[in-house]
Amino acid sequence: MPLSRRFRALKAAHFRAGFGGIRCWGAIGRNRLNETFRVIRFENVGMRYGTGPEVLRDVSFDLPDGSFHFLTGASGAGKSSLLRLMYLAQRPSRGLISIFDRDLSTIPRKELPMLRRKIGVVYQDFRLLDHLTTFENVALPLKVKGASEGVVRKHVGELLAWVGLNDQAHARPATLSGGQQQRAAIARAVVTRPQILLADEPTGNVDDAYAVRLLFLLQELHRQGTTVVIATHNHALIERFRHPVLHLEDGILSRVGEDPVYDG
Amino acid sequence: MAKSPQAKNAPAKRRTSDIPFGHDPASRLLPWVVAVMVYIAGLSIAGALVLSAFADRWESGLIGAMTVQIPPPADDAIDTDYQDGLVRKAVAAILETPGVEKAEPLATEEMRRLLEPWLGKSIDPRDLPLPSLISVEFKDGLTAGDLDLRDLQRRVDAVAPGAILDDHGQWQARLVSFLESLRLVAAVLVAIVTLAGLIMVIFAVRGGLLAHRQTIELLHLVGAVDGYIAAQFQREAMKAGFKGGLLGLTATAATVVGLGHGAASTGAVLPGVAVLDPTDWVILCLLPVATALISVAAARVTVLRALAKMV
Numbered sequence: 001m002p003l004s005r006r007f008r009a010l011k012a013a014h015f016r017a018g019f020g021g022i023r024c025w026g027a028i029g030r031n032r033l034n035e036t037f038r039v040i041r042f043e044n045v046g047m048r049y050g051t052g053p054e055v056l057r058d059v060s061f062d063l064p065d066g067s068f069h070f071l072t073g074a075s076g077a078g079k080s081s082l083l084r085l086m087y088l089a090q091r092p093s094r095g096l097i098s099i100f101d102r103d104l105s106t107i108p109r110k111e112l113p114m115l116r117r118k119i120g121v122v123y124q125d126f127r128l129l130d131h132l133t134t135f136e137n138v139a140l141p142l143k144v145k146g147a148s149e150g151v152v153r154k155h156v157g158e159l160l161a162w163v164g165l166n167d168q169a170h171a172r173p174a175t176l177s178g179g180q181q182q183r184a185a186i187a188r189a190v191v192t193r194p195q196i197l198l199a200d201e202p203t204g205n206v207d208d209a210y211a212v213r214l215l216f217l218l219q220e221l222h223r224q225g226t227t228v229v230i231a232t233h234n235h236a237l238i239e240r241f242r243h244p245v246l247h248l249e250d251g252i253l254s255r256v257g258e259d260p261v262y263d264g
Numbered sequence: 265m266a267k268s269p270q271a272k273n274a275p276a277k278r279r280t281s282d283i284p285f286g287h288d289p290a291s292r293l294l295p296w297v298v299a300v301m302v303y304i305a306g307l308s309i310a311g312a313l314v315l316s317a318f319a320d321r322w323e324s325g326l327i328g329a330m331t332v333q334i335p336p337p338a339d340d341a342i343d344t345d346y347q348d349g350l351v352r353k354a355v356a357a358i359l360e361t362p363g364v365e366k367a368e369p370l371a372t373e374e375m376r377r378l379l380e381p382w383l384g385k386s387i388d389p390r391d392l393p394l395p396s397l398i399s400v401e402f403k404d405g406l407t408a409g410d411l412d413l414r415d416l417q418r419r420v421d422a423v424a425p426g427a428i429l430d431d432h433g434q435w436q437a438r439l440v441s442f443l444e445s446l447r448l449v450a451a452v453l454v455a456i457v458t459l460a461g462l463i464m465v466i467f468a469v470r471g472g473l474l475a476h477r478q479t480i481e482l483l484h485l486v487g488a489v490d491g492y493i494a495a496q497f498q499r500e501a502m503k504a505g506f507k508g509g510l511l512g513l514t515a516t517a518a519t520v521v522g523l524g525h526g527a528a529s530t531g532a533v534l535p536g537v538a539v540l541d542p543t544d545w546v547i548l549c550l551l552p553v554a555t556a557l558i559s560v561a562a563a564r565v566t567v568l569r570a571l572a573k574m575v
C-alpha cells in the first residue's frame with residue numbers, strides 16, 4: 001500500500017474511532033492567539049551536567065505562541081537536555097531563558113510549580129508511576145493542582161477516550177503495551193490543557209503507521225492553540241507534517257525552515 | 265506555600281499515595297523502632313508517675329506528726345527528776361496548742377530499746393545527757409504547716425528553754441530531693457529517647473526521599489508544590505508514629521500491669537507501688553498521639569528542607 005493511502009486510511013480510522021476532538025475543552029479560549037508573543041525564548045544558553053562538558057552551547061531561539069516545531073539531531077546531540085531546560089527540570093549554566101515572558105533566573109522557586117502546570121511533557125521513557133492505574137497516572141497533574149474529583153473524572157475520562165484507553169483505565173502501566181503507555185503519557189501531558197506541549201521522541205518505539213496516528217493527536221492540540229515541540233528522529237514524519245525544524249548538532253542549535261508553515 | 269492547592273485537594277486525596285511507600289525497608293522498619301522508643305519512654309514516665317504517687321503517700325503519712333526535743337541540762341549534773349518535770353510541763357504546753365491531738369514523752373523503755381544496739385544493756389540512758397523526746401500527733405488531716413509552729417515554740421520555750429521542734433522537714437526534704445533527681449533521670453531518659461526517635465524518623469524520611477527520587481521529580485514536573493509532596497511523607501510518618509506508639513504503649517501497659525501484680529503479691533511491703541491512677545493512664549495513652557505528631561513534624565521539616573535544594 002502506498003504511504004499516502006495508508007496515511008489517509010489511518011486518518012479516517014482515527015476519526016472514526018472518535019478521536020476527533022476533546023469535548024470537555026469545548027471552544028477553548030485560545031483564539032486570541034498572538035503569534036508575536038514568544039512563549040519560549042533562549043538567549044546564548046549553555047548547559048552542563050554537574051562539572052561535565054557543555055552539552056548545549058550558545059543556544060538561541062524563540063518560539064511564537066501556537067507554533068509547532070520538530071527538534072532533530074543525532075543521538076546525544078542534546079535534544080532531551082534542551083527539552084529538560086524547557087520543562088524546567090534543569091537550570092542553564094549560562095544564558096537567559098524566558099518562559100511566558102518571565103526570566104527564569106529571577107523566578108523564585110515557589111513559583112515554578114505554577115509555570116510547570118502550563119507545560120505538558122511526554123517523556124522519552126514515559127515516566128508513568130508503576131503503582132498507580134492508568135486513570136490515576138493521567139489524573140496526577142490535576143490532582144497535584146487540587147482539581148475537584150468531578151473535574152478529574154470528567155477530564156480524565158474524556159482524555160482516556162480520546163487516546164483510546166478507556167478499557168485500560170484501571171490497568172497498571174506495566175500491563176500496557178508500549179504504544180498504550182505512550183498514549184497514557186500523552187493523555188497525562190495534556191490533561192491540564194497546557195499552553196506548551198513538549199514531547200521527547202514520542203514516536204521512538206512505535207511503527208510508522210502508529211507514529212502518524214500519534215502526530216494527528218498532537219496536531220489536534222496544536223490546532224487548538226497549544227505550542228508544540230516534538231523531538232524526533234523520524235524524517236518521514238517531518239516530511240509529512242512540514243513543520244519548522246530546530247536542529248541540534250553537538251550541542252549547537254540551528255533553525256531549518258525559518259519560514260514556518262502553520263498547517264493546522 | 266502549599267495552602268490553597270492542598271486545601272482543595274481533599275476529594276482526590278483518597279486511597280493511594282503518589283509515592284509507593286512501604287517498598288523501602290527504612291519505612292517498613294520505622295514503626296518498630298518507634299515502638300521500642302515509646303516502650304522506654306513509657307516505662308520512664310510510668311516510673312516517674314509511680315514515684316510521685318509514692319512521695320505523696322509518704323509525705324501524708326509523715327506529716328501528721330512531729331517530735332519535740334527537750335535538751336539535757338547544760339551542766340554535768342544530771343537531775344532526772346528535774347528533766348522529767350520539764351518534759352511534763354512541755355507536754356502540757358504542747359497539748360494546749362490548737363491542732364494537737366496527742367503528745368507523749370518517748371518512754372525510757374523505748375529509748376533504751378532504740379539505743380541498745382549502740383550502748384549495750386548495762387547503761388541506763390537516763391544516766392547520759394540525752395535530750396528527752398516528745399512525740400506529737402496532730403488532729404485529723406492536719407500537717408505541720410497548718411499549725412502555728414512559732415506559737416508552739418513559744419509555749420514550749422516558756423517551760424523548757426532551748427526545746428527543738430522537729431517536723432521531719434529536713435529528712436523529708438532529702439527524700440523529696442532524692443525523688444526529684446529520680447524524676448529528673450526519667451525526664452532525661454525520655455528526652456534522649458525522643459531525640460533518638462527523632463533522628464530515626466529523619467533518617468527514614470531521608471531514605472524515602474532518596475528511594476523515591478524519581479517519583480518526586482515527576483511530581484515536581486507535573487506542578488506539585490513542595491507542600492504536596494511533604495504531605496505524603498507526613499501521612500506516612502503519622503501512620504508509622506501512631507502504629508509504633510500504639511505498639512510501645514501496649515508493651516508499656518503490659519509491663520506496668522505485670523509489675524503491679526508483682527507488687528500486690530508482696531502484700532503490705534510495697535503498698536500501691538506500680539499502680540497508676542486513671543490520670544496517669546491518660547498521660548501514657550497520649551504517647552501514640554505525641555509520637556505521631558513528632559513524626560509528622562520531623563517528616564515535614566526534613567522533606568521541605570531537602571526539596572528546597574532541588575531544582
Ligand SMILES: Nc1ncnc2c1ncn2[C@@H]1O[C@H](COP(=O)(O)OP(=O)(O)OP(=O)(O)O)[C@@H](O)[C@H]1O
Nearest residue numbers: 049052055073074075076077078079080081082124
Ligand atoms: N543526567 C546526565 N548526566 C550527565 N550527562 C548527561 C545526562 N543526560 C545526558 N547527558 C549527556 O548530555 C549529552 C546530550 O544528551 P541528551 O540526552 O540530551 O541527547 P539526545 O539528543 O536526547 O539523545 P537521544 O536521541 O539518544 O535521546 C550526551 O552527551 C549525554 O551523555
Ligand SMILES: [Mg+2]
Nearest residue numbers: 079080124200
Ligand atoms: Mg533524548
